[in-house]
Every structure is written in structure tokens, then in C-alpha cells.
Amino acid sequence: MEKKYEALKQQLKQQLLTGKIRPGEKLPSIRTASERWNCSTNTAIRAYQELEKEHLVYAVQKSGYYAVLRPQAVTRTGAGQGQIDFSAASPDPEVMPYKDFQHCLNRAIELYEDQLFTYCDPQGFYSLRRELEKHLAHSQVFAQPSMICVVSGSQQALHLLSSMPFPNGKSAVLVEQPTFHGMVRTLQLLGVTTYGIGRTTAGIDLDELEQQFRSKPIKFFYTMPRFHNPLGTSYGAEEKRQIARLAERYGVFVVEDDYLADMETSAKADPLYSYDLSGHVIYVKSFSKIMLPGLRLAAVVLPPAVMETFRLHKASADSSTSVLSQAALELYLNSGMYDHHAAMVRERYRTRMDALAAACRRHLDPSIQCPAAHGGIFTTIVLPKELDAHDVIAALHQQHVSVRSTDQNYLPGLGRDNGLRLSIIQTDTDKIEQGIALMAEACRKLLQKRKQEVAWRIRPD
Ligand SMILES: Cc1ncc(COP(=O)(O)O)c(C=O)c1O
Structure with missing residues (x-):
């Protein structure tokens, strides 16, 4: 039998979705709802809470529940209404977790108070890095907090890595062709000597990669092993193993841009980082595509040989990434909401x-x-x-x-x-x-x- 709160929730949901209760309108108070629908106040509270979980309503303290301004009513930043947008790169506003993240922001302020409004370690808020250690381990990236640096979006990591010196003493960068356009722009702006290697839907020519690693002054090879932008394809296990082997053999670092790590559906598709036995892979994970790009949050895992220089460059760029965003992400991850x-x-x-x-x-x-x-x-x-x-x-x-x-x-x-x-x-x-x-x-x-x-x-x- 359908539970009473569920029946009430469904009725209200129907009214919210059909616009009978308009966006921004206040819902009946708990008392009125319990009288009108002949149920207990607990049933009414539960129905409202369930609607809140679905982001159909939101609560305002000491005032009541209000209908959420549905995303359809919000103008999209990219294509306008009626447009078909195959060009966008930022997440669908309809799936952005605004409300949940708002809870985490409020909770973070309650929990950490003044710690969030002062300077923090340029490497990142320590308790977030501890949480990231657990989070990354789920995708076979094993790294202690001392190896993790929080950055203001993976674009910042790419910029810093492109401009800083590397311990192998080399200064050029090798990129796949095609590659992420943001990386092309960064390398051009910085005037970095850049080489290209073809990548097709069939993969990469490993002999050519070896030849380039051997003959060119490459400090790092920038790659998107998973869900490449723009091809959409991924490397197989053997290609990842071979790239890690060549990196070790020729002392070339690899920057692995795992910008869509959370879209993985295969339990066997491990990142290139997990094939690296010699500390040559730098792992970059963005939180932009899965949730809120405006937070500007990404994590970088760096081998000890590169961390200190990276830290210095990060501190010189912006002192640190917003501590408020970092603490809220920690709670968002920790609560299971992520x-x-x-x-x-x-x-x-x-x-x-x-x-x-x-x-x-x-x-x-x-x-x-x-x-x-x-x-x-x-x-x-x-x-x-x-x-x-x-x-x-x-x-x-x-x-x-x-x-x-x-x-x-x-x-x-x-x-x-x-x-x-x-x-x-x-x-x-x-x-x-x-x-x-x-x-x-x-x-x-x-x-x-x-x-x-x-x-x-x-x-x-
Ligand atoms: C492959 C790739 N890497 C990095 C980025 C930058 O992401 P972030 O928002 O973390 O700076 C993007 C953004 O579109 C991307 O497509």
C-alpha cells in the first residue's frame, strides 16, 4: 500500500511540475497541509522533505517551504530556448547539484567557521586532501595527502605545469593531435615549444611516441587517456601500460588529464597513473564536468620530484584555491552526495x-x-x-x-x-x-x- 506521505508528495509534485504551484510560491504551512490533506504534521513534514530532496522545493528557516525556480525557467548560458546545442562544454544546468551543495556550504561554515575565511596551505585544505585520498583510491589512484594539490580548476594545473621547470631539465611539451583546445591555447600563450603526435579513434602509434620521447627535449606528454576531448575515445590497458613504460625509459613525464573520471562505466578501466611504477605520471582530476564548474576545483597528484616546484608556482599564482569551496567539497564527498x-x-x-x-x-x-x-x-x-x-x-x-x-x-x-x-x-x-x-x-x-x-x-x- 502506498504510504500516506508518498501520496501527498505525489499530489504536490504534480502541482509543482504542472505550474499549479508557481516557481517561488510559498507552499501551504505544515499545519495547513495536515488539515487540508487530513494527515499528521509528521506526514506533511516527510512529504515536504522528500520534495526538498528532489529539489522541487526549498526550506527557508522560520518561514516555510517554497517552490524551486525550475531550471527550465532559468535562461541557459549557452544556446537559447529552442536551440539544439552540440557545442557546450559545461554541465547541464538541469543536473547541477545546487541545493545539495548549498547545504554543504552552510554546513562547512558552521563546522570550520573562521578557518574558511583566511589564507590556507597553497597545497589545499588538509581535511579535503584527506578526503580526496579516499575518493581517488576508488579509481585506483593511490596518493597520500602530501602528494595531492588542490587547484582552481584543472586549467590552472595545465597552465602551471606548462610554465614551470621540470626535474628532467627539458622544456618542450608533446600533445596528442587533436587535443583539448584549452591546452593548445595555454601552450601558445606561454610560447612553449610544442610537438604533436597523431591520435585517432584507433589509438596512438607507440613507435612514433617512443621515437619522439627519444629524440625531442620533452618535459611532459599531455594526454587524455579516457573519453578524449574531442574524439571521445579511450586508450586500452596495453596502450596505457606502454605509455607508462616509455615515460620511465626516457625520463619523460606524463600529464594525465582525467577530466571525465566519474563518467567511467567499466570497473576495469584504470587510469594511466595506476600503471606508473616510476613516479612519472602526474594525475589531474577536474570536478567541473560532473558538478559545478564555477567552483573552480580540481585535484592534482604529483610525484615528490615535481611537488615542491608545483607548490611554489601554485602559491605564486593565487596563494590558494578558495577555502570555502574546498571545505564544502570535502563535505559533499564525505556525505555520499557526490x-x-x-x-x-x-x-x-x-x-x-x-x-x-x-x-x-x-x-x-x-x-x-x-x-x-x-x-x-x-x-x-x-x-x-x-x-x-x-x-x-x-x-x-x-x-x-x-x-x-x-x-x-x-x-x-x-x-x-x-x-x-x-x-x-x-x-x-x-x-x-x-x-x-x-x-x-x-x-x-x-x-x-x-x-x-x-x-x-x-x-x-
Ligand atoms: C579535457 C579538459 N581538460 C580540462 C578542462 C578544464 O576544466 P576545469 O574546469 O577543471 O578547469 C576541460 C574543460 O572543458 C577539458 O575539456
Whole structure:
């Protein structure tokens, strides 16, 4: 039999979702609710608390419960209403854990008081680092707090690592081609000598990697072993083992950007860090994609040979990462809310990625190379040479579909594919289907136009 609080919750939920109770409106008081629905005050309290857990209502002390301003009512920062957004990189506002994190912020202030409003260790708030030790161990990254540094987003870690000296005495950086565009920008801005090595959906040429490690002054190799941005693909165990072996052999460090660690669905997919026996892998984990990028929080695990220099550079950049954000993250992790939230997000994005792959197979011309990604949030489709990625982007723009070319994922002057990066992070399954159908139509028209132009050119007068 359905419990009484559950029945009341469902009734209220219906009213909240249909707008009968409007966003921001105060709900009946507990007493009124218990009279109106003929139940005990405890039942009414429980129903309201359950709605609060689902973020449909929020409590204001000494005032009562209010309907949450639903995310649909909030203007998205990326694409506007009616847009289909395949270009976004920040999490879907509908899955951001605002309320839970707000609880953690309040609790952190109660618990740590003045400690949060003063300078802290540049390496990070100690009790967060202790919590991170446990958290990282779940993904086979075993590191004591002394090896962990909290940074203001993984972008900061990439910037600091790119600019600081390394104990191997070398100064160039090797990146996959394509790679994360934020890293390309950083290396260019800093004027770091940068080499590229091809990475395709099939992986990386390990002989070439060895040749580059042997012959070039590389301080580190920057890689995204898991759910690569923009390809979406991951390295297998053997590739990770070999990269770690080559790093040790040639004294080259590896910076492993595990920006989507929490999206992993396979229990066997360990990070490259776990294959490193010689202290050459620097592990970077962002908390941006899974929760709230505005917090600017990421963790870096560094071998002792690199930690001191990194610490100095971190302190010189911003003294330390916001202590309030760090303490709230500690409580968010410790309470189990993080794991709960990550499981929900993982499932949601996995469904979207599956929908994207199926829609591409269903709609796109066979001359377009379909996504090879399994999981994550990004994938790349490669267009045939008759199609210019920028023409496709322009045609889709007219249809209110936004998508990005992979141009900015390449170092200037090196060869590039004719690719489009597709992101599902802010696009639901129905929009994915619609967007890919529009993309297929745009490509078909452009291909037809191109064929006509060629036919005109070769027609005898
Ligand atoms: C691969 C990759 N690394 C790092 C970052 C930066 O993340 P953060 O917000 O932690 O600085 C991004 C952001 O899009 C990314 O895609």
C-alpha cells in the first residue's frame, strides 16, 4: 500500500511540475497541509522533505517551504530556448547539484567557521586532501595527502605545469593531435615549444611516441587517456601500460588529464597513473564536468620530484584555491552526495551518448565517419573532403543547431581532420535525434550542391 506521505508528495509534485504551484510560491504551512490533506504534521513534514530532496522545493528557516525556480525557467548560458546545442562544454544546468551543495556550504561554515575565511596551505585544505585520498583510491589512484594539490580548476594545473621547470631539465611539451583546445591555447600563450603526435579513434602509434620521447627535449606528454576531448575515445590497458613504460625509459613525464573520471562505466578501466611504477605520471582530476564548474576545483597528484616546484608556482599564482569551496567539497564527498550525484549524471550522459551514436548511424550519409566514442560527453564525426566543416556549421546555425569544428583542437601548421565535435552535455535525447536529422539534411544539400558545381565544371561547352 502506498504510504500516506508518498501520496501527498505525489499530489504536490504534480502541482509543482504542472505550474499549479508557481516557481517561488510559498507552499501551504505544515499545519495547513495536515488539515487540508487530513494527515499528521509528521506526514506533511516527510512529504515536504522528500520534495526538498528532489529539489522541487526549498526550506527557508522560520518561514516555510517554497517552490524551486525550475531550471527550465532559468535562461541557459549557452544556446537559447529552442536551440539544439552540440557545442557546450559545461554541465547541464538541469543536473547541477545546487541545493545539495548549498547545504554543504552552510554546513562547512558552521563546522570550520573562521578557518574558511583566511589564507590556507597553497597545497589545499588538509581535511579535503584527506578526503580526496579516499575518493581517488576508488579509481585506483593511490596518493597520500602530501602528494595531492588542490587547484582552481584543472586549467590552472595545465597552465602551471606548462610554465614551470621540470626535474628532467627539458622544456618542450608533446600533445596528442587533436587535443583539448584549452591546452593548445595555454601552450601558445606561454610560447612553449610544442610537438604533436597523431591520435585517432584507433589509438596512438607507440613507435612514433617512443621515437619522439627519444629524440625531442620533452618535459611532459599531455594526454587524455579516457573519453578524449574531442574524439571521445579511450586508450586500452596495453596502450596505457606502454605509455607508462616509455615515460620511465626516457625520463619523460606524463600529464594525465582525467577530466571525465566519474563518467567511467567499466570497473576495469584504470587510469594511466595506476600503471606508473616510476613516479612519472602526474594525475589531474577536474570536478567541473560532473558538478559545478564555477567552483573552480580540481585535484592534482604529483610525484615528490615535481611537488615542491608545483607548490611554489601554485602559491605564486593565487596563494590558494578558495577555502570555502574546498571545505564544502570535502563535505559533499564525505556525505555520499557526490557518489549519488555522479551515478545520476553518468547514467544520463550515457543514455545521451547512446542516442547520439544511434542517431548518427540512422541519419548520416555513409561518407561521414560516425562517432567511435563509448561514454563520456564528446565525440567527433569526420566529414568527407567534399564537405567543408565551416559550411556545415553555417548551414546548421540557420537551423538553430550549434556545433564546433575540431580546428581549434590542433596545433597551428599541423595537418587536421575535417571534423565536427559533438557534445551531448546540454542536449537531451529528443533534441539529439532532431539535431542529427537536421545535420544529415544540411550535409546532403551541401553534397548535392558540390556535385552540381563539379558537374558544371567538367561539362563540355
Ligand atoms: C579535457 C579538459 N581538460 C580540462 C578542462 C578544464 O576544466 P576545469 O574546469 O577543471 O578547469 C576541460 C574543460 O572543458 C577539458 O575539456
